[in-house]
Amino acid sequence: MVxxxxxxxxLVATHDxxxxxxxxxxxxxxxxxxxIGLGQTRMSVPAADxxxxxxxxTAAARLLERTGTDGIRSLLFxxxxxxxxxxxxxxxxHGLLGLPKAMRVAxxxxxxxxxxxxxxxxxxVIAREPESKVLIVMSxxxxxxxxGSGEPTQGAGAVAMLVSANPALVEIEPETGIYSADVDDFWRPNDSTTAVVDGALSLSAYLxxxxGSWDDYQARGGHSVAEIDRFLYHQPFTKMARKGHRELAKHTGTELPEDVLEASFVYNRELGNTYxxxxxxxxxxxxxxxxxLAGKRIGFYSYGSGSTGEYFTGVVRDDYRDHIHTEPIQSELAARNVITFDEYVELHERVLPSGVDVENPRVTNAPYRxxxxxxxxxxYEANS
Structure with a gap:
């Protein structure tokens, strides 16, 4: 099996x-x-443009500079x-990047x-068409x-990912566990620019x-907790991931060290919640x-409020370090523009109605605005 x-x-952050x-x-x-209480230090705030x-x-462009577009037939946003x-x-x-026309986009x-x-x-898709590749953008x-109670857990960011056969970074294993329950822990109505969250219910739904997804993962032949070397959790704030790790330890009756989580928290502390x-x-x-990480098995717990989640694993390729690129995001985080509280409030409250023509100020240094x-x-346009 391939x-x-x-x-x-x-990964990309914001200008501010x-x-x-x-x-x-x-x-x-x-x-x-x-x-300490949330485990957060800063939060990314999008500039006006x-x-x-x-x-x-921006995330996809950086990735495609390295990989090119050959074989990419799907873009999932x-x-x-x-x-x-x-x-x-x-x-x-798709239009900003000038991607090939022979591509499904959704x-x-x-x-x-x-x-x-x-x-x-x-x-x-790739199991059916092993020669193809899929570009995923999460933003x-x-x-x-x-x-509000959720104010310090705001944030912003984007990840672009290329999925293929014979991957350079992480092989995703086939076993997966899923769980869904209709819960009103978090939502954003069509007429609102801000989300509504019930913090206590959100935590219980997350856990x-x-x-539930772990139990389904086990029922479908997943690896035991002892066979997993590193653990990743959805991080609305890093303390939430720590709570999840403790819950998994309790649920499996296993002592799980928390120091294995620390490396996964570094960027989230700087970005805030990137959903x-x-x-x-x-x-x-x-x-x-x-x-x-070479040869290590990573456990992934992905959660979405409302609510649904999935547990799955992936194994890091032996030569992964030859294919990671630390410079773009680390330089970007260091170069962000630190804004004042008043500037933050102004950006937070800036809402553009669709029926009025607006020209945004030129602020970001990113490739697109x-x-x-x-x-x-x-x-949208490319930055000159």
Whole structure:
């Protein structure tokens, strides 16, 4: 059976960033509540000319500079921050990148689980057509009400991933466990720019879905917890992943060390919640900061509010370090523009109605920008 999995992967952040210590100061709370209680340090904030399309296109462009487009016949765009109720965000990216016309393009939505739906769909496509490749783009902006309980867990970012046969980075194993239950723990109505979240219910749903998907994974011949070397979890904030790890240890009756999680937290602490991209930004962080992954089995717990989740595993290829690229994201994180609290509020409250023509200011240095709205249609362009 041919190995199928992740051949290349890329992560991008936003132009602007807010220090959570500054948010804590203005909100009158101890900074430790965010730094230790949530496990977060900063949160990415999109500039006026950034959105999920520009972030996703930037991530995909970086990846394609290395891989080219040969063999790519599908582009799957996974997001819960869609910019249009009909047209796939993937079509905007397809046009910005000048991708081949012989390509299927679609958008997938199920909260933070959408990226994994795209990955599993890609595995099926390549099992049928081993010579083909699938480009997956996960891009999101986590946005909650000002002064709400979710405010310090906001963030933004995008991941692009190339899935192929004989992958260079991670072979995804066939066994998988799934679990779904209709729960109102988190949602965003069509007429709202911010999500609604029930924090206590969201945590319980996250943990119930973890144990439910794990049990299904075991029932379908999955590996024992002792055979898994590293663990990745959906990270709305890093402390949530830690809670998940403790729940899995309790559920399996196994002592699971928590130090194996730390390498996967590095980027999330800087980005904040990236929704569907978060578990895959955790994978990138793990590969960039753990130097002993060759041949190791990674457990993935992907969760999407509402709620559904999946547990699966992948094995890191022996020569993976020859194919990882740390420089782009690490340089980008270091170069972000630190904004003031007032600038953050202004960006948070900036909402563009579709019926009014708007020209966005030129802010981002990324390759692509959201230029504005003209005739009701969103306008994107390459940065000159």
């Amino acid at each position: 190995a199928i999995g992740i051949d290349d992967i890329e 960033v807010l220090e959570l210590a500054e948010l804590a100061r203005v909100r009158g709370v101890d900074p430790a509540k965010y730094e 950034e959105d999920p399309i520009t972030m996703g296109a 996974a997001t819960e921050t869609g910019v249009d109720q009909s047209k796939s965000g993937g079509m905007f990216i 958008e997938i939505k199920q909260a933070c689980y959408a990226g994994t739906v795209a990955l599993q769909s890609a595995l099926g 999101d902006i986590a946005k909650y009400e000002l002064e 119930d879905t973890l144990t 569907g991209a978060s578990i895959y930004s955790a994978l990138i962080s793990l590969m960039h900061h753990d130097e002993e 959201f230029a504005g709205i003209r005739g009701g249609a969103r306008q």
